[in-house]
Amino acid sequence: xxxxxxxxxxxxxxxxxxxxxxxxxxxxxxxxxxxxxxxxxxxxxxxxxxxxxxxxxxxxxxxxxxxxxxxxxxxxxxxxxxxxxxxxxxxxxxxxxxxxxxxxxxxxxxxxxxxxxxxxxxxxxxxxxxxxxxxxxxxxxxxxxxxxxxxxxxxxxxxxxxxxxxxxxxxxxxxxxxxxxxxxxxxxxxxxxxxxxxxxxxxxxxxxxxxxxxxxxxxxxxxxxxxxxxxxxxxxxxxxxxxxxxxxxxxxxxxxxxxxxxxxxxxxxxxxxxxxxxxxxxxxxxxxxxxxxxxxxxxxxxxxxxxxxxxxxxxxxxxxxxxxxxxxxxxxxxxxxxxxxxxxxxxxxxxxxxxxxxxxxxxxxxxxxxxxxxxxxxxxxxxxxxxxxxxxxxxxxxxxxxxxxxxxxxxxxxxxxxxxxxxxxx
Numbered sequence: 058x059x060x061x062x063x064x065x066x067x068x069x070x071x072x073x074x075x076x077x078x079x080x081x082x083x084x085x086x087x088x089x090x091x092x093x094x095x096x097x098x099x100x101x102x103x104x105x106x107x108x109x110x111x112x113x114x115x116x117x118x119x120x121x122x123x124x125x126x127x128x129x130x131x132x133x134x135x136x137x138x139x140x141x142x143x144x145x146x147x148x149x150x151x152x153x154x155x156x157x158x159x160x161x162x163x164x165x166x167x168x169x170x171x172x173x174x175x176x177x178x179x180x181x182x183x184x185x186x187x188x189x190x191x192x193x194x195x196x197x198x199x200x201x202x203x204x205x206x207x208x209x210x211x212x213x214x215x216x217x218x219x220x221x222x223x224x225x226x227x228x229x230x231x232x233x234x235x236x237x238x239x240x241x242x243x244x245x246x247x248x249x250x251x252x253x254x255x256x257x258x259x260x261x262x263x264x265x266x267x268x269x270x271x272x273x274x275x276x277x278x279x280x281x282x283x284x285x286x287x288x289x290x291x292x293x294x295x296x297x298x299x300x301x302x303x304x305x306x307x308x309x310x311x312x313x314x315x316x317x318x319x320x321x322x323x324x325x326x327x328x329x330x331x332x333x334x335x336x337x338x339x340x341x342x343x344x345x346x347x348x349x350x351x352x353x354x355x356x357x358x359x360x361x362x363x364x365x366x367x368x369x370x371x372x373x374x375x376x377x378x379x380x381x382x383x384x385x386x387x388x389x390x391x392x393x394x395x396x397x398x399x400x401x402x403x404x405x406x407x408x409x410x411x412x413x414x415x416x417x418x419x420x421x422x423x424x425x426x427x428x429x430x431x432x433x434x435x436x437x438x439x440x441x442x443x444x445x446x447x448x449x450x451x452x453x454x455x456x457x458x459x460x461x462x463x464x465x466x467x468x469x470x471x472x473x474x475x476x477x478x479x480x481x482x483x
Contacts, residue, residue, distance in 0.1 A: 066122035073129040080136045084144065085202045096203035097132075100210050104128045111217045115224040116232055127240035128213060135209035135250040139202050142251065151252040153178070154190045155201045161191025162199065185293045186254060201252070208256035212249035215256075216240055218263030219476040222270040223483065226443045234423070235483035239476055243416050247409075248469045254294045255469055261287040262473060265302055272330060273313060273443050281333045288341055296348040298473065301453045303341020309446035310334045312439065376410065380462040392459030396471060397478070400464045413468045424482055431482035447477045 085093055104125075112119050142149050157178055164172035172191075178184050193204060216239045223235045239245065249259040268283025284306065292299040314327065381388040381395070398417045405411040424431060438444045454474045461467045 066120060066126045070122050070126045070129060073126060073133060077129055077133045077136060080133065080140075081202075084136065084140050089200045089202050092198040092200035093203050093206070095198055096200065096206045099197075100128075100132065100206055103210060104213070107214060107217050111214075111221060115221050116236075119232075119236070123236075124240075127216075130241070130246055131209050131213045131250060132206060134246040135205045136202075138209075138247060138251040139205045142205075143201065150183075150186075151201070151205070154186055154252050155199075155204065157187045158190030158194050158204075159199045161187060162194035165191055165195040182254075182294050182296070186257075189257070189293075190252065204252045205250070208252050209250040211260040212245075212256040215249070215260035215263035216245065216476075218260075218267040222263070222266040223480055225267070225270040225274045226480070227483075228274075230483070234427070235479055238479040238483060242475065243412055244468060244472050245475060248472045255472065257294050258291055258298055258473060261290045262298070262302070263476065265291075266476070269306060269309070269446060270443060273309075273446075276330075278329055278333070281330055281337070285333070285337055288337055292340075292344045296344040297457070298454075299341045300345020300348070301457060302450060303338050303345070304453055305446050305449035306334060306341075307338045308449045309442040312445050313442040376406070376464040376466075378404075378462055378464065380460060383456055383459050388459070389456070393455055396455045396458045396461075396467065396474070399467070404464070409468070410464055413464070427482040434481050444481075447480050450474075450477045451481070 081090075081093065108119075108121060108124050112124060142151050157176075161172055161176060164170070173188065176184065176187070178187050190204065193207060197203070197207070219239050220232075220236065223230075223239075224232060245259075249255040265284050265287035268280040268287065271277050271280030271283070273280075288299050288303065291302075310331070314331070378395075378399075381391040383389040383392050398421060400410050400414050400417070402411070402414045402418065405414045434444050435448065438448055451474055454477075458467060458470055458474070461470060
């Protein structure tokens with residue numbers, strides 16, 4: 058009998074690496090090449106740690122060449138993202154974070170923290186993004202292309218956390234489909250790969266998922282500490298995401314208290330964990346209420362805020378479309394389909410939109426082929442608090458995104474939902 062041979066991805070790694078090197082040489086300004094080398098070196102070092110300490114312990118059969126191919130593709134996606142920002146558009150939030158971050162770093166490098174009180178740019182959460190950039194520039198050389206790689210690395214670390222969460226939560230399931238989705242899906246490769254809020258949120262959303270899976274599956278309280286760190290760091294940038302995940306955690310813990318064969322249960326984990334989760338949930342809810350400007354969680358206030366978001370994020374560009382309100386009879390169904398699967402191929406007006414639409418078709422095909430597993434997990438959700446968590450997180454975020462009436466913005470924001478949604482059928 059012929060022995061099974063693992064597929065060798067080394068040629069793909071080499072080809073991707075050469076493409077990345079050529080892209081950097083031709084597109085990165087000469088004065089930034091030295092600074093970029095610092096970021097590339099750090100990236101390679103930490104990627105090695107991620108594989109040895111993050112991937113191998115939960116999946117010894119994960120091919121190293123496949124991991125490095127995923128990492129190189131992530132960096133290549135970041136380089137393409139940089140090219141669009143620096144060369145095609147010539148403007149954007151990343152440019153402003155970079156410029157103001159250099160300014161803030163000059164103060165921080167001299168231990169002058171007055172800038173943290175005196176400086177303001179946009180909302181408090183946008184200002185926090187500038188401060189984070191300035192903090193990185195205090196330690197590392199200021200480089201727009203380099204900081205793109207750094208944030209792409211953070212997002213890649215988020216993929217690793219999501220993968221560890223999946224392996225903990227569904228230890229008997231084959232990891233291959235989720236491995237493909239979390240490391241190679243074009244949306245996940247591209248959108249959270251630049252200097253910006255998306256990479257930051259993706260990273261620490263993954264940390265929350267891994268921490269909560271650790272708590273539910275292994276009854277380890279250290280998992281809740283990871284959840285707390287993730288919620289706090291996300292609240293600095295996008296407090297509404299903290300609010301959404303906090304609601305899902307609260308719902309999942311309710312079922313954890315009721316008991317389930319799918320979770321490890323210890324008295325101290327229930328008691329101390331319950332206190333911690335109540336505290337984390339209160340923090341998440343308070344953060345969300347402050348961000349939304351809601352005094353009470355009543356339907357009238359929620360509808361008014363939802364309508365305001367619809368007006369704010371629906372423009373007159375070619376990527377804009379008319380949204381459906383989830384408070385209308387068929388609006389919720391139409392909104393869910395829009396968030397998960399649009400733009401359709403005939404709605405794509407540019408290359409990024411076309412790639413997104415092709416990806417959506419692929420997701421539909423995969424979902425249909427795995428419909429029995431998907432339906433089984435959804436129907437039997439009450440037997441497992443982890444499934445409660447990923448269902449609630451998916452539903453809450455999807456319903457929130459139904460207010461967005463722009464395909465470009467929707468493609469970016471949808472990335473935050475995809476890891477949870479993929480776990481339902483992977």
